[in-house]
Amino acid sequence: MLLKSQEHLSVLKVIIITALLIIFTSSLxxxxxxxxxxxxxxxxxxxxxxxxxxxxxDPALCLSVSGKGSGLKIVEEAFERYKAxxxxxxxxxxxxxxxxxxxxxRRSRGFDIGTLxxxxxxxxxxxxxxxxxxxxxxxxxxxxxxxxxEATIEANTVxxxxxxxxxxxxxxSFDYDTKxxxxxxxxxxxxxxxxxxxxxLLIDTSRHYLPVDVIEQIIESMSYAKLNxxxxxxxxxxxxxxxxPTYPNLWKGAYSKWERYTVEDAHEIVSFAKMRGINxxxxxxxxxxxxxxxxxxxxxxxxxxxREPLDVSKNFTFEVISSILSDLRKIFPFELxxxxxxxxxxDCWSSTPHVxxxxxxxxxxxxxxxxxxxxxxQKIAISKNWTPVNWFVLFCANExxxxxxxxxxxxxxxx
Numbered sequence: 001m002l003l004k005s006q007e008h009l010s011v012l013k014v015i016i017i018t019a020l021l022i023i024f025t026s027s028l029x030x031x032x033x034x035x036x037x038x039x040x041x042x043x044x045x046x047x048x049x050x051x052x053x054x055x056x057x058d059p060a061l062c063l064s065v066s067g068k069g070s071g072l073k074i075v076e077e078a079f080e081r082y083k084a085x086x087x088x089x090x091x092x093x094x095x096x097x098x099x100x101x102x103x104x105x106r107r108s109r110g111f112d113i114g115t116l117x118x119x120x121x122x123x124x125x126x127x128x129x130x131x132x133x134x135x136x137x138x139x140x141x142x143x144x145x146x147x148x149x150e151a152t153i154e155a156n157t158v159x160x161x162x163x164x165x166x167x168x169x170x171x172x173s174f175d176y177d178t179k180x181x182x183x184x185x186x187x188x189x190x191x192x193x194x195x196x197x198x199x200x201l202l203i204d205t206s207r208h209y210l211p212v213d214v215i216e217q218i219i220e221s222m223s224y225a226k227l228n229x230x231x232x233x234x235x236x237x238x239x240x241x242x243x244x245p246t247y248p249n250l251w252k253g254a255y256s257k258w259e260r261y262t263v264e265d266a267h268e269i270v271s272f273a274k275m276r277g278i279n280x281x282x283x284x285x286x287x288x289x290x291x292x293x294x295x296x297x298x299x300x301x302x303x304x305x306x307r308e309p310l311d312v313s314k315n316f317t318f319e320v321i322s323s324i325l326s327d328l329r330k331i332f333p334f335e336l337x338x339x340x341x342x343x344x345x346x347d348c349w350s351s352t353p354h355v356x357x358x359x360x361x362x363x364x365x366x367x368x369x370x371x372x373x374x375x376x377x378q379k380i381a382i383s384k385n386w387t388p389v390n391w392f393v394l395f396c397a398n399e400x401x402x403x404x405x406x407x408x409x410x411x412x413x414x415x
Contacts, residue, residue: 041170043226045192050185053141057172057181058111059087069120074158074275079116082165086172086181112141113183116168117152120161127274128335130197132156133228135164139171140187159277163226167192200229200281206236206292209259216272223276230273231338233283234261237291237308242266246323249296266331281389282332284324285340286310287373293320302355306348312369313358322380329384337381341374342391 041048063079135155142150153164167190171183201222203210210218219230234242240253241260254260261269270280287309294301300320302311310317325337346366349355359369374394381388 041167041190042224043195045167045190046195047192048188048190050189051187053186055112055139055141055183055186057086057183058114059181061086061113062115064115064117065120066117067120068123069125069158069161072120072123072125072158074125075118075120075161077275078162078165079118082169086169089174089179113139113151115150117150118161118164119152119154120158121154121156122158125158127159127277127279127333129229129279131159133160133163133226133277134191134193135160135167137164137167137188137190137192139168139183140189159228162223162277163192163194166224166226194226194228198229199227200231201227202231202233204233204236205241205261206233206239209239209241209255212261212265212269215269219269219273219276219278222278228278229334230278230280231283232269232280233285233338235284235292236289240292240295244324244327246327247297247320250293250320250324251296253292253295263327263331270331270333279334279336280332281334281336281338282328283338283340284321284328285338285342286321286377287312287370288342288344289340302348302352306352309344309346309349309370309373311355312349312373313355318376318380321377322383325380325384325386329386335385335387336389337384337386338389339374339377339381340391341377342393344370346370 061083063076065075069075132155135153137151137153139151151168153161153168155161155164171188172181173184174180175182201218203215203218205215215232222228222230239255239259240250241255242251243260243262243266244250245263251260273280289308290300290310291307293310294307297320298304299314300310300317301307302309302313328337346369349359349369350366359366362369364372374390378388378390
């Protein structure tokens with residue numbers, strides 16, 4: 001009977017696997033259908049119109065920049081990046097053996113698009129929340145007025161021009177039959193602006209260390225979706241990987257000496273992000289999620305058995321926070337700074353003798369001390385010319401919400 005049952009199970013497994021394969025292959029066949037009525041641009045522009053023409057793009061595409069922002073290197077460097085993406089199938093350094101050069105020789109006519117014109121009206125390259133990222137993009141045939149066609153991006157700021165470049169690159173498709181880059185459904189006229197001022201992605205390098213080049217790859221990919229804020233959760237209870245010059249022992253809390261970020265590393269990440277129109281919002285979570293701080297400065301722990309929240313009773317705790325924020329202000333120009341503040345268990349304070357005495361002397365409950373800590377940290381951030389941000393859960397806590405709302409912005413994973 002046992003053998004027969006096993007045979008039945010084996011047959012049943014084969015039937016289930018076969019059924020799953022049929023469903024899977026069926027779904028694949030459906031997913032390959034392309035709806036030509038749709039515009040494959042991400043995110044979908046605010047307003048756009050298209051036609052039925054197909055235009056060819058010259059691999060030797062030229063850039064022409066005008067306006068007050070014509071001297072900004074952000075545009076020129078972005079053009080070179082996007083040109084490499086658009087013409088990724090061009091064989092570099094092979095000259096006559098380039099597939100594009102061979103194809104160019106075989107063609108009897110010129111390319112429809114030989115120049116990309118970019119007009120930037122402002123030379124101000126300051127990147128903050130709410131910067132104008134709007135742009136217009138026109139891609140059309142010249143109707144015989146010139147042997148070289150043009151595409152035009154017009155933007156008020158360099159960051160609008162970056163978003164226009166991304167859209168232009170998405171309109172360009174490589175045709176494997178003709179070995180050429182084509183723009184389908186031209187002429188295109190696009191007027192676009194972001195629906196949301198804050199379009200962010202969070203990375204957590206305390207729990208999961210990421211090398212600098214990986215972070216830069218993430219930033220690069222963010223630009224393809226026109227995201228504009230990298231929320232860098234740098235420090236947490238698991239590790240303290242960032243160099244803080246004023247308190248150099250803090251990064252003893254890193255996983256290892258190889259899993260750290262120097263000040264220069266952080267500067268490089270911020271600069272890399274700015275060239276792609278992306279702000280970097282740093283997060284230092286207090287008073288909870290801070291056990292790693294004590295690896296370098298044990299006095300920040302209320303006691304060896306109470307390693308978080310940070311010691312609310314000591315001025316030293318707030319001196320360290322102030323120094324961290326002062327050092328980070330030199331690195332992160334973005335106006336928002338995230339102070340965390342969530343998931344704080346204050347039982348530890350109530351059971352630690354010197355903290356318990358401090359609570360009694362100040363006539364505070366542990367929850368009130370939690371509010372005191374959050375508000376004091378916010379005021380430190382404000383003194384460094386930052387707008388503090390805290391996790392939304394703080395704003396849902398009736399005991400502290402009314403006070404916190406005066407100073408900080410709420411942020412949730414669903415915001």
